[in-house]
Amino acid sequence: MDFEYDAKTEDYRKRLLAFMDEHVYPAESSFHTDGWEPPAILASLKEAAKEAGLWNLFLPGEHGAGLTNLQYAPLAEITGRSPAVAPAALNCAAPDTGNMEVLAEFGTPEQQERWLKPLLAGEIRSAFAMTEPQVASSDATNIGTRIERDGDDYVINGRKFYITGAMNPNCKVFIVMGKTDPDAARHVQQSQILVPRDTPGLTVKRGMTVMGYTDGDHGGHAELIFENVRVPATNLIGVEGGGFAISQARLGPGRIHHCMRLIGMAERALELMCTRALARTTFGKTLAEQGVIQDWIAESRVRVEQARLLVLKAAWLMDTVGNKGAHTEIQAIKIVVPSAVEWILDKAIQTHGAAGLSQDTPLAGLWASARMLRLADGPDEVHKRSLAHRELKRYRSGS
Template structure:
C-alpha cells in the first residue's frame, strides 16, 4: 500500500488549503453574524456568505468532492476515490461546520446523495439527486426513533403500509439532522413494510417530500445545550397517515436494512476524516493559547503538563490519520463490505480520541474554552455526538470483538 498523494490529490490539496486560508476561515465570524441576523436562523443554506463561497468553490473545482467515481457516471463530482478524498475531508474539518457546506460535502446530504446514487431509480435521481448535487435543496435521513433502541436498526417501528398505488406512513422519528432547515425538502424515511418477514427484510426506505400532508416537524432538539442551527438543527418528526406514491420507494420492499448499511459505511469514514481536521484545529489553538498565556511566572507552553498534552495529541492524530487512510485504501481496493471491520475500528477510535484532545484544548484555554469566543465548546459537543451517530461505540466494539474472536477460533 502507498499513501503518497497522487498528482490529482496534491493539486486539490493545494487549491483547498488556499481557499481555506484566503476565504473560508476568515468567513467563519461573517457566517455566524449573518445567520444570527437572518429572519430564519435555521435557514443556514440561504446565508449570503455561504452562497458566495459555494459559487467560488464551483469555480475553483472544489464541488462535490465526496462522490466516488463508481457512483458518479455523469461527472457531477470530482471523481475521487476514498483515499483521494481523505486528506481533503480532513482539511474541511478545520473550519468547524462551515467548509463541508461550502463544498457541498456536508452530512447528512452526502450520505443521502450516495444512497440515491447507489439505489434510486432514474426518476428519483432526476427529481431529488440532481438538485442535491447542485446545492439547490437540502435533505434529511429519518431512521432514529424515540421509543426504541435505534442502535439496532431492525427495531424501527414506523410503519410503511401499501395501499393501492400509495404507501401510508405512521410513526415518530427524532434526532433527524438538518430537518429544521426550511430548504430540507426531502426526507429518506426508514420504516417497516412487513413485520412478519425475516428480521433484516422487514425494513424499507421511502422518499417523503417535506410538504406532504401529515408530516409534522414537532420540535428542534439540543445537543449539550446547542441547537446546531448553523447546519440545520436536529428535529423530532411525526408521521400521521402520510401518503406518498409507491414510486417513492427506494429499491424493493425489504431492502431498507441493506441500504442503511451501504449508506452508513462511507458516512462513518467521512465523519472520521473531518474529525481529524477538528483535532488539528484544536492542537493549533492549544499551541497558540499556551504560547500567549502566562501562569506562575512563565508561559503555559513552558509548563511540562501542557507540553505532554500537545505531544500526546500529535501522536494520537497521526495514528488516527494512518488508520483512516488504511481504511480508505481498503474501501477502494477490497470494497466497503470487506473493509467493514476497518470502518468499525476508526469509528471506535476517532471520536473518543478527538474528544480527549478537545477537552485538553479547552482546559488550556481556561474559561475561554467554555465560551463562544472559541470554537472548542461547540466542536466538543459535535464530536461527543459522533459517539452515538452512525452506531454507538459499544455496538461497534461488540461487533469488532466478535469478528476477531471468530477469526482466531477458526
C-alpha cells in the first residue's frame, strides 16, 4: 500500500475541508431538529455541495464520482467529523448510499429511472427494511416477512423494526427483505423488493429513539407494518432467492463507510478533549498536566491510528481483490472501530465533565452514534463468530 494521497484524492480533500469550514460547521447549531422534518438549512447545503463538485462521492462507476474505496476513505473520514450534517449535505448518507449501490448494481433500467435517478439527484430519500422485532435479524436467514407471488404482483406481510430513515417525510421508497420461498435452501429463501411509501397496507407505526435521541437528523428510525401490501412483480430486485446475496453485497461497503466516518468522529473527539484539557484547571494544574488525562490522550491517538490503518487496508483490498477477498478485514474493522471510537468519546466526555453530556458539545450525540454502530450492520459478537470460524477453518484437518 502507498499511504500518500494521489492527486485526485488530495484535490477532493482540499475542497471538502474548505466546504466543512465554510458550510458544515457553521450549520451545526441550526441543523438539529426535534421532529422528523429535514432541517431547513439542508437544501442550501446540498446546493452548495453540488456547486463545489462534492456530490455522490461514495459511488464508484458512472453514477458517482468514480472514486475507489481507498480514495473515498479520507473523504468519508472528514465528513465523519460532523456526521449528522456533512454526509446528508453531500448525498453520502446511509441508508441511501447502500440503496443506491443496490439499484446501480442490481436494478433494472426501469427501477433505476424511477428510483435511482431521483436518489442520485438528492430529490428523495429511501430506507432499507430488513430487521424485525420477533427474530434475531443479525442472522438474515431468520427474516420472517413473507413476499408471495400472486399473478403479476407480489403481496408482502410482516413487521419491520428500527428502519433507518423511515421517519423522514422525503423517504419515498423502501427496499424490503422478505422470504419468497421458505422451503428453499437457507440462503436462497429471501428476496428484495421495492415498496413505495404510499402503497396501501404499509403503515409507519411509530418512530423509535436511539439512546433517547429521535435521531431526526438522520431521518429517524421506525417500526413498519406490512399488511397485504401489493406491488407489481417488476418491483423485485434481481431474481427470486437473490435477497441474501444482495444484502451481503450491500452491507460490505456500508460497513466500511461507517468505519471511515467513525475515524473522523474520533479525531474530532480527540481534538475537543485536548482543547478542553488545556483550558481547564483543577487542583492547581490544567487537566492536560494530569497523568490520567495524558494517558487518555495518548491512548486515543494510538487507537485512532490503529483503526485508520485497518480501515485503509480493508479499502485497498476491496479495490484490489474485491469485497469477498476483503471479508476478513471488513469484519475486523466492524469489530474494532466502533468500540475504539466509543472508548475515545467516553474519555472526551469525561474530560468535559457535565458539559460533555449536554447539548453544548457534539460529544453525547457522537457517543450514541458510535454505540449504535456496535449493533448496526451486525453486532460485534456475530462478526467475531464469523471471523473465528474462518480462522479456525485454516487449522481444521482436511481444510
